[in-house]
Amino acid sequence: MKRKNQSVFNRIVGRCALTLLACSALATAQTAATTPTLTAGQLTIGTDPTYAPFIFTQGKVLTGFEVELMNEVARRLHLKPVWVYQPFDNLLIGLSQRRFDVVVGSHGITAERLKAVDFALPDYCSGGVILSRPGGPSSPADLKGKVVAVQVGTTYYQRLRQVPGLQSIKTLPGDPQALQHLLSGRSDAFVTDRFVALGAQMKFSGAKLQVGSMLFQEQIGFAVRKGNTRVTAAVNSALKGILSDGTYANLSHKYFKTDIRCK
Template identity: 30%
Template sequence: MLRRRGFIGQSGVAMLASAARADQPPRTLKPGVLRIGTYFVNPPFEFVSNHKRVGFEVDLMREISLRLDLRANFIDTRWQLLLNEMQQSRYDCAIGGITITPRRQQILGWSVPYMTTTLSLVVDGRRTPATATLADLKMATVGVQAATTDYDAAVAMKRSGRIGKVAVYPFARIADAISDLVAGRIGAVMKVYPVASWLARTTPGLRILGQVPDDPQPLGIGFNLKNAQLLAAVNHVLGDMRADGSYDGLVRRWHLA
């Protein structure tokens, strides 16, 4: 059975509950507004459907903003720019299925993980036998997005001989990787589980082969290091949402359970 993801558990709730609610409204770039940097090319986290911005993280940030008495204002940018722009305080916070890593913790503050997931490999079920495992990818080319933890994991797997080659795609062109997978030009595509599951569900013939072992992906909301007050306020709201069941409601709505 695939270990799909781990959401905020009891230990996480305790950590969140320990964050004190500030006496004053959290400081934001524009009073009354929470500017959120992201990119709408990352389903089911955030994407455009019927000309509307939707997704699990869109709903999550709208609920957080509401509970902080702020209006959510999503600013569409590119993955390649987002973290640097967040350092420059162009946004109050940044979200986008972003894995918290030691290197990223050096440049930004991070909420407690609102989800801990895995890296999964999507294959074409018509070409890959049902009995295949990750061990059968030794000669395969695996598609990943540039400058991601997916890329880092794939490079490490190539160096250890667990996959054959790494094909790198621009972040916003994941559809190209899926097209190449369906056409047989690559053997698999690696993404965090929610995205991998979405791709497998929405493209006929695709399925998840398995997950990269021993490589958990804690996802968080990024903040400027100088705005600890806003970070603490968001952590408090995340704890409230977990405690009152509204977080789990979003998980069910977006079929992440």
């Protein structure tokens, strides 16, 4: 997706990135990986918990597919996951300022983003789709002359700007606001991640929302500060084990009834 853009968390400055650069690596028996040795034994993770079913809160508990996946990565690296909330648009900025070691925000891996940050292996593949009310636009051609809602700062917004003939693009702070914009009739369509669209379709079944064409496909990954190869290598090693030993498949089926890895 999203998602997409910069995510959640209050401005809590994590010192893990500085420590990671200074510390030596150790091999973990579980992943046979090179793991950063942290003085505090923790991994600071930036996120915006407004992207169900990937990153969201139930009461005060942070959960979701990517949350559980990253918690498992941290467990295999023998590190305590420390989650910090920031608005999506601030996440990659905070990462470059060393506030986090990793950002979990359903960020699409794009050439533009790769200029500013590094990414671990893709943790799933998705794409942008058109969500609309009954009889609304379902293909890129149908969007001509339409008002389209989208979350600000996302790859979906960038792609929408390339679609000719739109009446206007309404940028909203998050997917929930963009969805409400659609449900209230203030926009004709909402372009978002396919999983968000499917979730909205189920949650608001009475609205009979329709999921239209996929505008594009993309790989989604965890962002790491540019040049922080120790963190990237450690996360990748843990992910490889998770992908190969059945853990990923079980977690994916728990949330989506299918395996959503990139193939």
